[in-house]
Each structure stands twice: as C-alpha cells, then as structure tokens.
Amino acid sequence: MTLLAELTAALGPGAVLTGDDLPVRSMSDASETGRHKPLAVLRPTTTAEISAAVAICAHHQQTLVPQGGMTGLSGGANPAPGDVALSLERFAGIEDIDAEAASITLRAGTVLQVAQDAAAAAGFLLPIDLGSRGSCQIGGILANNAGGLRVIRHGMARDNLLGLEVVLADGSVISDLGKLVKNNTGYNLPQLFTGSEGTLGIITRAVLRLRPLPTGRCTALCALSDFDAVPSLLKLARTQLPGLSALEVMWQDYFALMQQAEGVQLFSPVPPLSVIIETESTNGSDQTADFEAFLAGALEAGILTDALIAQSTKEANAFWAVREGHRLEQIMPHLINLDISLDIGRMGACVDACRNALHQRFPDIRVLFFGHAGDGNLHIAADQPKPGQDDPTDEVYRIVYDLVRDAGGSISAEHGIGTLKRDYLSYSRTPEEITLMRLIKLALDPDGILNPGKLL
Ligand SMILES: Cc1cc2nc3c(=O)[nH]c(=O)nc-3n(C[C@H](O)[C@H](O)[C@H](O)COP(=O)(O)OP(=O)(O)OC[C@H]3O[C@@H](n4cnc5c(N)ncnc54)[C@H](O)[C@@H]3O)c2cc1C
Numbered sequence: 001m002t003l004l005a006e007l008t009a010a011l012g013p014g015a016v017l018t019g020d021d022l023p024v025r026s027m028s029d030a031s032e033t034g035r036h037k038p039l040a041v042l043r044p045t046t047t048a049e050i051s052a053a054v055a056i057c058a059h060h061q062q063t064l065v066p067q068g069g070m071t072g073l074s075g076g077a078n079p080a081p082g083d084v085a086l087s088l089e090r091f092a093g094i095e096d097i098d099a100e101a102a103s104i105t106l107r108a109g110t111v112l113q114v115a116q117d118a119a120a121a122a123g124f125l126l127p128i129d130l131g132s133r134g135s136c137q138i139g140g141i142l143a144n145n146a147g148g149l150r151v152i153r154h155g156m157a158r159d160n161l162l163g164l165e166v167v168l169a170d171g172s173v174i175s176d177l178g179k180l181v182k183n184n185t186g187y188n189l190p191q192l193f194t195g196s197e198g199t200l201g202i203i204t205r206a207v208l209r210l211r212p213l214p215t216g217r218c219t220a221l222c223a224l225s226d227f228d229a230v231p232s233l234l235k236l237a238r239t240q241l242p243g244l245s246a247l248e249v250m251w252q253d254y255f256a257l258m259q260q261a262e263g264v265q266l267f268s269p270v271p272p273l274s275v276i277i278e279t280e281s282t283n284g285s286d287q288t289a290d291f292e293a294f295l296a297g298a299l300e301a302g303i304l305t306d307a308l309i310a311q312s313t314k315e316a317n318a319f320w321a322v323r324e325g326h327r328l329e330q331i332m333p334h335l336i337n338l339d340i341s342l343d344i345g346r347m348g349a350c351v352d353a354c355r356n357a358l359h360q361r362f363p364d365i366r367v368l369f370f371g372h373a374g375d376g377n378l379h380i381a382a383d384q385p386k387p388g389q390d391d392p393t394d395e396v397y398r399i400v401y402d403l404v405r406d407a408g409g410s411i412s413a414e415h416g417i418g419t420l421k422r423d424y425l426s427y428s429r430t431p432e433e434i435t436l437m438r439l440i441k442l443a444l445d446p447d448g449i450l451n452p453g454k455l456l
Pocket of ligand 1: 029030068069070076088131135136414
C-alpha cells in the first residue's frame with residue numbers, strides 16, 4: 001500500500017486531507033514565513049491513532065511536522081516541501097480536573113483559553129497565559145515551553161508540568177500522566193520534550209498544575225522617566241508585593257503607537273517608559289491599600305513619575321490591550337520579531353545599543369521595544385518600511401544578536417528557535433551544547449523524521 005492509503009486505512013478518510021482539501025493555515029504559523037503546503041494533513045483523534053500514523057510514517061521514512069494552533073512565531077510548525085503535517089486539533093478536551101491534587105489532565109489539542117475557562121469553572125487558575133490564548137494549544141505550548149504574561153509569579157510552561165504522554169518517532173508511546181510533584185527516579189523524561197519544538201516526539205496528553213483562583217487583582221499603569229528606574233521598581237515590588245504577578249514594560253514609541261491603535265489616551269504626554277504592575281490575591285483579602293501604599297512609596301522615592309490604578313476590570317483590560325499590541329502586525333506590515341532574554345541590569349543599555357546600531361545601518365527603520373521586564377524578556381519589533389529593498393531580516397538579527405551575546409543574553413526567551421532562529425543558535429549555545437542536543441535527537445529520532453530542519 002502507498003503511504004497515503006495506509007494512513008487513510010489507519011485513521012479513516014476524513015482524517016487525511018490532501019490536494020484542494022489542504023487548509024491554507026497548514027502552510028504557516030503566525031510568523032507567516034511558511035511557503036509550502038504539506039503533502040497531507042493528518043487529523044487523528046486518539047493517542048492510538050497518532051501512534052499508528054507515526055509508525056506508518058516511520059516505516060515509509062516520511063517526515064512529519066506536528067501542528068498545534070499555528071500561533072508560533074519562529075516557523076517551527078511550517079512544513080517543508082514533502083512533509084506530512086500532523087494536526088492535533090481533533091485530539092482536544094479536558095480529561096480530568098483533580099481538586100485535591102490541584103491538577104488538570106488535558107489532550108494536546110486543547111486550546112489554552114478552553115483549558116483556562118474549565119479550570120476557572122472548577123475554582124482554579126491555570127497559570128499559563130499568552131496573548132494567543134484563543135488559538136494556541138497545550139501541546140504547542142509545551143513543545144515551545146511558552147512563557148507569557150505571568151511568568152514572574154507562576155513560571156514558564158515547563159514549571160507547571162507534572163506529567164506528559166508522548167508518541168516517539170517509531171510510534172511507541174511514553175505515558176507518564178502521574179500527578180506526582182516529587183519523582184526523583186532518574187532523568188526527567190517529560191522535561192526532555194518541553195521546549196523540543198516537535199523534534200523529539202509528539203506530545204499527546206499532559207498533566208498541568210493548577211493554582212488557587214485569584215480572588216482579587218490590582219493593576220496599575222506607571223510612568224517612569226527612564227529604564228534605570230526599572231530594576232529598583234522590580235526590587236521594591238518583589239519585597240513589598242507578595243502577590244506580584246506581572247511587571248511589563250513599554251518604551252515610549254511602542255506605547256504611543258499602541259495607545260493610538262487601541263483608541264485610548266492613558267498617558268498624555270507619553271512618558272519615556274510605561275510599566276504595568278499587577279498583583280493577585282487568593283485569600284479573599286483586599287490588597288488595595290497595600291498596593292496603593294507601594295505605589296505611593298515608589299512615587300515618593302522618585303522611581304515613578306505617575307501611576308494610574310485600574311478602577312475596574314475594563315480599565316485593567318485597556319492597559320493590557322496596549323501592552324499586548326494585537327494591531328502591531330497591521331501597523332508594521334514587514335514586521336521582524338525578536339524575542340530576547342537579558343539580565344535586567346543590562347537591559348536598558350542593550351536597548352539603547354540595539355536602537356543606535358539598527359538606526360545607523362537602516363536610517364529609516366522603525367524599531368519598538370516592550371516586554372516582560374520582570375523576567376528579563378524583551379520583545380523587539382522592527383520594520384523597514386521602504387519597499388523594494390533587500391530583506392533586512394538577517395542583518396537585523398545579526399546586529400541585535402551580536403549585542404545580546406555580548407551582554408550575556410539569549411536570542412530566544414520564549415518563542416523558540418524553529419527555522420527563523422536556527423542559524424543563530426550558536427549565539428546562545430556552545431558547540432558542546434549543540435553537539436549534545438544533536439546526540440539526543442539522534443537517540444530519539446535516528447531517521448530524522450520528526451520536524452526536520454527545525455531547531456537544529
Ligand atoms: C498574539 C500572539 C501572542 C503571543 N504571545 C506569546 C507569549 O506571550 N509568550 C510566548 O511564549 N509565546 C507567545 N506567542 C507565540 C505562540 O503563541 C506560542 O509559542 C505557543 O506556545 C504556540 O502554540 P501553538 O499551539 O500555536 O503551536 P504551533 O505554532 O502550532 O507549534 C509550535 C511548535 O510546537 C510544535 N508542536 C505543536 N504541537 C505539538 C505537539 N502536540 N507535540 C509536539 N510538538 C508540537 C510545532 O511543530 C512547532 O515546532 C504569541 C503568539 C501570538 C500570535
């Protein structure tokens with residue numbers, strides 16, 4: 001039998017899409033850099049079907065690209081010519097919420113927001129939260145070790161992982177869906193697959209930690225005169241706000257643009273730096289007085305120059321809408337996205353150096369800075385508006401990554417490597433580390449069928 005006939009026999013006709021039935025979205029993730037339709041899109045509905053599909057592909061030496069919600073920003077889910085895509089979209093749903101173990105067991109295709117809502121309905125917080133929550137899936141989140149908005153309090157995706165089920169490159173299944181917090185029995189296998197970007201196995205199910213549902217949130221939008229005040233603000237917030245759940249920073253030009261795009265006027269004039277600070281409480285107590293006292297102290301100490309406290313969820317959402325910047329791509333049509341990690345003490349100088357170096361090379365480039373400063377994660381959005389020029393992406397990457405390497409940072413804080421950052425991995429990893437990664441890949445996927453050309 002041919003490959004497609006075998007796959008159709010194993011999964012059923014509706015689960016193997018080809019030709020005109022191939023969805024356009026199977027070509028590219030949100031980086032919009034994918035140029036090829038896959039040979040087929042597989043849409044299995046159980047772990048057994050995923051296992052069968054991978055075994056058939058392995059038998060035919062057929063390359064496979066796992067696809068989640070396609071919201072990735074590094075080209076990791078984009079098929080190369082001849083790849084088969086394996087979509088997790090039909091293997092979705094929550095299998096269990098265990099109130100005593102404070103855990104949730106989910107299928108990989110579950111959309112984050114669906115999982116968050118189910119956790120909230122059961123009285124819990126699923127602490128992973130990203131701007132793409134309406135589309136990204138649990139499998140994609142774990143495969144990318146996504147970060148997001150509340151890492152400062154709850155950690156990255158891997159910090160919330162208790163158990164994982166994975167289909168390996170030969171179709172065999174490793175299933176560790178236990179809820180144990182402590183399990184020191186050798187290598188931590190679930191963590192091996194977290195952040196592996198679909199190159200070591202297909203994540204099929206996961207157990208994640210739940211936290212108490214916040215009973216209250218305080219959110220403030222603060223104005224600062226320059227970045228030098230941010231480390232002091234962070235230090236103060238860490239000591240005085242035990243429920244600190246976000247500290248997000250936006251440089252002046254980013255804030256001005258996004259404020260206009262959202263049709264709001266929060267600060268006028270726009271300060272050199274704007275920061276969102278948020279705290280969560282879980283015990284029903286009113287933390288407003290402590291929050292206000294913290295802000296008053298920061299104002300008095302000259303760390304802040306102004307602060308707006310959200311008086312309602314609607315007002316808090318308006319702050320967050322500016323930070324999340326969903327209209328960025330409309331405003332910057334040739335957007336080059338960078339996602340770097342830096343020691344907070346070096347972030348301000350690195351931003352200045354990046355801005356200067358980019359403007360020196362590309363005088364009319366627009367470059368905006370914002371990010372999760374509380375975790376040392378900076379996003380850079382660059383746009384070279386003049387049409388007809390050579391694609392500046394590679395040069396922009398190199399200019400920034402040289403400076404990031406010199407500052408001891410990482411070229412990917414949370415978006416992963418995929419194809420877009422693959423050729424720059426050595427900026428952040430030593431040759432010995434890359435060799436070890438290749439050995440791990442070789443051990444788990446000797447024929448290189450899982451997501452080839454990604455990450456390594
Ligand atoms: C508006 C917006 C905001 C965002 N904000 C954030 C943010 O704050 N923080 C952040 O970290 N990211 C953010 N992202 C990026 C993206 O949402 C995350 O990387 C997310 O984890 C990707 O999940 P996905 O299901 O869409 O995965 P996809 O894009 O489909 O795939 C991502 C990678 O995972 C692999 N993969 C997918 N599913 C599986 C699986 N079941 N098993 C094995 N491998 C798999 C793919 O092959 C690919 O390599 C944002 C993106 C957008 C568009």
